[in-house]
Amino acid sequence: MIALLTRDLRLAVRAGGGFGLGLAFFLIVTVLVPFGVGPQTGLLTRIAPGILWIGALLACLLSLDRIFALDWEDGSLDLLATAPLPMEGIVSVKALAHWITTGLPLVLAAPALGVLLNLAGPGYLWLFVSLALGTPALSVIGTFGAALTVGLKRGGLLMSLLVLPLYVPTLIFGAEVARRGAEGLAVQTPLLMLAGISFGVAALLPFASAAVLRINLR
């Protein structure tokens, strides 16, 4: 399992692995928003938590098809399927690798981008916390979507259509934590709900993803 994880990480970091693309995308989205809504700092402060959450979510979505696509093309996914490792384990490791290469950089970069959007003072901490709690859920849900569309030629667009509705609860609670944090309100309830979603999803969804992957590899 650890061997698989390090292999995935190494592949992602190497040239052509697309590591950092999500981060660049996140930066560009954040930069584009003020062009779209105008430079008034008051407005930007208000929408900053939501924009940063949506930017992180889209950056995450963008890199999802890499989870299985390369392994599918060169056949190593079939090898993995016959390996002694259970499919649920493979799927979980894949999701973890995706989170480390995409989610974690986003979490670390978000406060820095918050400066660009004039995020309110206490918001930095809560934005960081909510993304740190929420992005694993995005990776796990995304792995399910990637597993559903793995064999399809133009699966990318379809995958967005399938995955984005599934992101709704995570986005709502995550952005709510960040928004309430930025406005200095109590964050406990949405924070607990967000944590519940993340842990619940991480515990249960790999079974669905593994089932889907088995069907697709049949």
Added chain:
Amino acid sequence: MMPELGKYAGTVLSSYAVSLVLIVLLIVVSVLRSRRIKAELQRIEERQKKNG
């Protein structure tokens, strides 16, 4: 016969119109597709019977 709908006539009539159009559209699409597929299946079955 037409009931007095008052100032909301447009609202009521347009919602009825939209709904009925959507329902009829759904029915027509379903029936047409059903006919087409049925005919296609018959054609294939007969051809295969002829060819043995």
Added chain:
Amino acid sequence: MSIWEYANPVKFIRTADVLLPWVTVAAVICLVTGLVWGFFFTPEDFRQGSTVKIIYLHVPAAMMAINAWLMMLIASLIWIVRRHHVSALAARAAAPIGATMTVIGLVTGAIWGQPMWGTWWAWDPRLTVFLILFLFYLGYMALWEAIEDDDTAADLTSILCLVGSVFALLSRYAVQFWNQGLHQGSSVLRAGAVTGVDTTEKVSNVYFMPLLVSGIGFVLLFLALVLLRTQTEIRARRSRALLARERSA
């Protein structure tokens, strides 16, 4: 004699052929009665004016939008557990109907909301959840279309339906947490609606009876369309199978 006999496609097509005219006629009768009764012979509400007549479309459509998804969920479960092809195809057949019902619910609601709430659209929990439900329908149908192999498609879509149901429920509560809404609570089946006591908090009996008839009409319409569309799907699959055999022979 058990219900699983109808899992045989031939038997299903034959039974559906027998049932279809009856269900269709009953659906037409109920729909026409309910809608005509509601449209022409019910009084105006003292606050909503004549817009109250939209209820005969809005409520049944919204109800069927959810029931269609439930039916797909059950059909998907049956497919996963017992692997009856008719079940998977019935789920596929129901999806576009459910999506249409969702659109009707949303559109009539928007048209009604314009004069009543003063806005076409509000990010109210119920409205939002219906929009999300519509997205789920779209994704489900798109996945069916995208996959060529029939059994794979049936497997994947039924798992998507299960996972989607969980997330749709989650979204429902998340959205309620996110925004308290404008939409009135459900007033149709509140206490007294069936026993006939008029209270201010529920739909009065004047409106309830035609609504009930129209609701039954929508259910029958859904049933008729599902029967018809499932037949179509079975035949389409048989055509594909025959063609495939022809090519390989």
